[in-house]
Amino acid sequence: MQVQFDDQKAAAFADRFLGNLNAAALSLMASVGYRTGLFDAMKGMAPATSYEIAERAGLDERYVREWLGAMVTGRVVDVIDQERLTFHLCDEHAAFVTREAGADNLAMFSQYIALLGAVEDDIVACFSEGGGVPYHRYPRFHGLMAEESELTVISGLEEHILPLVPGLVERLASGIKVLDVGCGQGRAIIKLAGLYPNSTFVGLDLSEEAISYGRARAAEHGLENLAFHAQDLSDFDCTAPIEEFDFITTFDAIHDQGQPLNVLRGISRALKPEGQYLMQDIKGSSYPHRNLDHPIGPFLYTVSCMHCMTVSLAQGGEGLGAMWGEEKTREYLSLAGFTSIAKNELAHDIQNNWYVVSK
Numbered sequence: 177m178q179v180q181f182d183d184q185k186a187a188a189f190a191d192r193f194l195g196n197l198n199a200a201a202l203s204l205m206a207s208v209g210y211r212t213g214l215f216d217a218m219k220g221m222a223p224a225t226s227y228e229i230a231e232r233a234g235l236d237e238r239y240v241r242e243w244l245g246a247m248v249t250g251r252v253v254d255v256i257d258q259e260r261l262t263f264h265l266c267d268e269h270a271a272f273v274t275r276e277a278g279a280d281n282l283a284m285f286s287q288y289i290a291l292l293g294a295v296e297d298d299i300v301a302c303f304s305e306g307g308g309v310p311y312h313r314y315p316r317f318h319g320l321m322a323e324e325s326e327l328t329v330i331s332g333l334e335e336h337i338l339p340l341v342p343g344l345v346e347r348l349a350s351g352i353k354v355l356d357v358g359c360g361q362g363r364a365i366i367k368l369a370g371l372y373p374n375s376t377f378v379g380l381d382l383s384e385e386a387i388s389y390g391r392a393r394a395a396e397h398g399l400e401n402l403a404f405h406a407q408d409l410s411d412f413d414c415t416a417p418i419e420e421f422d423f424i425t426t427f428d429a430i431h432d433q434g435q436p437l438n439v440l441r442g443i444s445r446a447l448k449p450e451g452q453y454l455m456q457d458i459k460g461s462s463y464p465h466r467n468l469d470h471p472i473g474p475f476l477y478t479v480s481c482m483h484c485m486t487v488s489l490a491q492g493g494e495g496l497g498a499m500w501g502e503e504k505t506r507e508y509l510s511l512a513g514f515t516s517i518a519k520n521e522l523a524h525d526i527q528n529n530w531y532v533v534s535k
């Protein structure tokens with residue numbers, strides 16, 4: 177049977193694809209606006225010329241003017257006075273693009289578009305040759321991840337995240353042993369160590385660079401109850417200390433491990449019998465067709481392909497990918513020996529599920 181070419185369907189697709197092009201370009205410019213401090217400079221500013229905006233932000237006017245063109249046509253910034261050509265960032269938009277926006281800060285995430293674009297050639301080569309792109313090809317990764325941690329973890333830590341585990345706050349206050357696996361620069365564990373001086377904290381991560389940064393920050397804060405160690409956790413199932421920790425956390429750190437199941441088995445081994453494991457990991461299904469209504473589905477599969485999956489493959493690892501999904505998460509947690517798995521969703525973090533897990 178010959179299927180008729182549907183002109184309307186084709187035109188709608190072309191429109192949508194053009195929209196994608198503009199949205200992608202706008203994300204790149206939003207990243208520039210965020211990093212240069214332009215959004216922050218424009219927040220609360222009366223309508224102003226490109227010269228006034230550039231002066232306030234301490235930037236080159238010619239670049240600022242071109243950036244404003246993208247922001248105006250992208251409907252982020254309004255032109256107020258067409259003769260003087262003045263520009264304005266309204267409060268409703270500023271609420272999502274400035275550093276003050278806290279957990280609502282969407283412009284922070286736009287930085288990933290540029291970060292991933294920088295390794296496009298490497299990824300294209302991997303499509304032919306297999307293998308992966310190692311962490312050192314992403315110079316800003318750990319810093320960016322730490323910024324994300326401020327938004328999805330630190331901003332909700334005391335109010336929303338710690339209360340997910342019954343009795344945890346009281347136990348942290350009286351003194352327990354805590355491990356953060358795949359801690360990166362360690363923003364979360366540094367915050368916890370400061371809040372709970374009677375407890376002791378350990379952060380583990382593959383990256384020497386991220387661990388050194390964490391150590392330096394912990395020293396700046398005068399934290400003596402926190403230790404960082406650089407360690408490849410691919411064999412954590414065999415190397416983890418036995419039943420040493422009362423509480424273990426992973427913040428978006430399982431899916432991009434070389435050997436995620438070994439890491440989960442190690443966490444199970446390191447946890448005391450009554451201990452609890454809190455896992456923040458990407459929200460979604462293991463099946464793409466079940467993620468059609470996911471608010472950031474294409475974004476997460478892109479981050480996965482161009483970072484999370486490939487950095488794992490570069491370690492000779494499994495390449496699980498960020499979108500391993502809830503079904504696979506539950507399967508791996510069961511295989512690692514966990515019997516109780518409670519999933520939570522938090523309004524401030526649309527990107528992740530929060531699992532409270534025990535043996």
Ligand SMILES: C[S@@+](CC[C@H](N)C(=O)[O-])C[C@H]1O[C@@H](n2cnc3c(N)ncnc32)[C@H](O)[C@@H]1O
Pocket residue numbers: 321322325357358359360361362363380381382383386407408409410426427428429432433434435491
């Ligand atoms: C997405 S980042 C999360 C970092 C941190 N938890 C945060 O929220 O900022 C994943 C972390 O897993 C670490 N990682 C990847 N493979 C690893 C391995 N084989 N052993 C130990 N850590 C690993 C990376 O270095 C990275 O810091």
